[in-house]
Amino acid sequence: MAAARSEGRQRGTIETRGDNLRVSVYAGLDPVTGKRVYLRDTIRGSDSAAMKRAKSKLNEFLVKVDKQRNAPSNVKLGPTIDKWLKMAELDDGTREMYRGYVERNIRPVLGDTPIAKVSTLSLESLYTELRRCRGQCDGKPFVEHRTEEEHDCAEVPKKTKKRCRPHQCRPLAESSVRQVHSIISGALTAAVRWDWIDSNPARLAQRPKQKAPEPDPPSxxxxxxxxxxxxxxxxxxxxxxxxxxxxxxxxxxxxxxxxxxxxxxxxxxxxxxxxxxxxxxxxxxxxxxxxxxxxxxxxxxxxxxxxxxxxxxxxxxxxxxxxxxxxxxxxxxxxxxxxxxxxxxxxxxxxxxxxxxxxxxTHIHALRHYSATELLTAGVDLRTVAGRLGHGGGGATTLRVYAAWVAGADRKAAEILGARLPKRAPKPDKSM
The missing domain is CATH 1.10.443.10 (Intergrase catalytic core)
Structure with missing residues (x-):
């Protein structure tokens, strides 16, 4: 590899890598993993024009990092979420569920991070860690103690719920990670409205894809x-x-x-x-x-x-x-x-x-699926079925949940339409 040539300020470098230039700027520590974070980009070419573009990119990265470090708001993510939860139009059940996610999964990791320093990378790191282990352990074996009092783990009765056990990593469900994302995104969107930050990094963060609904109605x-x-x-x-x-x-x-x-x-x-x-x-x-x-x-x-x-x-x-x-x-x-x-x-x-x-x-909610699928199979139009179920979006939710049955009803409609058209007589074979 060619010898690296550095230009620019001490916090950032422009290195020659083969026939290209690589711009790199140190952006601090990841609040989730604790690892050093760098902003990097590769500039094609190594001539004077390419060097000019590289210096421009270097300055862009430096301004971005300085803006995060010298943000006008020092409000942390935890209090921001707390304020948003108080003001958001949520029913009591949803609000209580969100508070559970905040206390278990968000506050221990990012709660003390200033919202101006919450980045798309830190959010994606959080989601990745939650999908690995909901307890976000460091990967090393340890015992989960069920009480904070001094005790001998071996003397705790086996049938008690407070029995100490070796930690086993359990990933947080994809749907739950999406809930965590919704909470953070909602709070940061509010922070933008309140002029606490300029933009919401959660808008660009990738979260687990939503699984397609799999209704299982009784026959x-x-x-x-x-x-x-x-x-x-x-x-x-x-x-x-x-x-x-x-x-x-x-x-x-x-x-x-x-x-x-x-x-x-x-x-x-x-x-x-x-x-x-x-x-x-x-x-x-x-x-x-x-x-x-x-x-x-x-x-x-x-x-x-x-x-x-x-x-x-x-x-x-x-x-x-x-x-x-x-x-x-x-x-x-x-x-x-x-x-x-x-x-x-x-x-x-x-x-x-x-x-x-x-x-x-089966369960009681499957009767709702039964009602919907029977209507669709019978050829009832999507909008009517959506109205009976109370789905919003003019049938978009119904189509997403019951796509397979809608396709079946469409096939039935095609057969009905074809049957109503006059039958065409076969053409005579001119070769005979």
Whole structure:
């Protein structure tokens, strides 16, 4: 290799490498890995014109590094994220989930880094480390102690959750790394709005690709077995499973459904609210896409709900009460109080236990997939299916999630169209 020739300031160099020039500037230590970081670029050629371009690139790198070191804002990433979380329009569940990611995965590594010094490289390094080990260990064996008190690891009972164990690297899921990226990007975007930094480095950072959805609905035969088993267990439970299966509404939406939103004369239900339960505290909130939708009911579902409503009326009358529009349609099995909705967790658990007894590996949300795929397979247009499911984007989400079934419906449409065209008679063979 030709002898290196250095030009420029002490912090940066221009080296001759063969027939080209390489510009290199020291940019500090990576806050994630602790390794030295350099800004580098190769300039084609080694003549005076190439040297002029190399000096220009060297100055550009030096200005960039100086700007990071002498940034007007010394606010650190941790407090920036904290401020953004307080001000961002997020529901309580999402905010709590984000705080968990911040405390576990972001603050220990980049929390004390000034936001002006958070670079695209440091973010990509963080994502890489999280995909290697969610605990971001240094790769050396160590014991994970479950208590900070002095103890003898061998004396801790084996069945206790605080038992000390050798550390095993577990990668953070790709979807979770994307959540980490969303949090950092959201906070840094806010910092740009607040004039704390000039640009958001997270916009250029590469994060794990989003996996294509893989809906796994029960087959029609399995769906029939599930709904039959539900009615055998309890008529009220059967109605709930039937309604979810025929409308595709979400778990929280069926729990929040009140009689005021059920119009049995018109055969419709209005979906406006969802019910969540976190840390034993339940509350109503907007639907996932923050939009109201009206879903038409088929004749059989309308009849079943009418009969169910009459049973509820007689049941409450026997208890000295009266059925009102403000009461929830479905109430808990152990606590049939019409002023309290069915617990989303209890709903999922009961459905899963029922499916397991039948030997069917499924969950309550798969009924939503069943409703969507059956409609698409039957040839119902994408926009109508999206409206019933409450998907935003005019069907873009529905197309992304159920692409395989949309393709099947498109094939069916092509066959129908071809069948409607007049058949063409074969041309006679002129060679005969």
């Amino acid at each position: 029609p035969a399995e769906a029939a077995r599930l709904v039959d088993a539900a009615f055998e267990l309890d008529e009220d439970w059967g109605i709930l499973v039937w309604l979810v299966m025929t409308t595709g509404i979400r778990r929280g939406e069926v729990c929040a459904l009140k009689w005021s939103r059920v119009d049995l004369d018109e055969g419709t239900v209005d979906i406006r609210r969802s019910y969540t339960l976190r840390a034993g505290v339940g509350r109503e909130k907007d639907t996932k896409t923050h939009q109201m939708r009206r879903i038409a009911l088929d004749t059989e579902t309308t009849v079943l709900l009418t009969e169910y409503k009459e049973r509820c009326r007689q049941r409450f009358a026997g208890m000295g009460g009266e059925l009102s529009k403000d009461m929830y349609v479905f109430t808990g099995l152990r606590d049939p109080d019409p002023t309290k909705p069915y617990s989303p967790h209890a709903l999922s658990s009961r459905y899963k236990e029922m499916a397991d007894r039948l030997g069917i590996d």
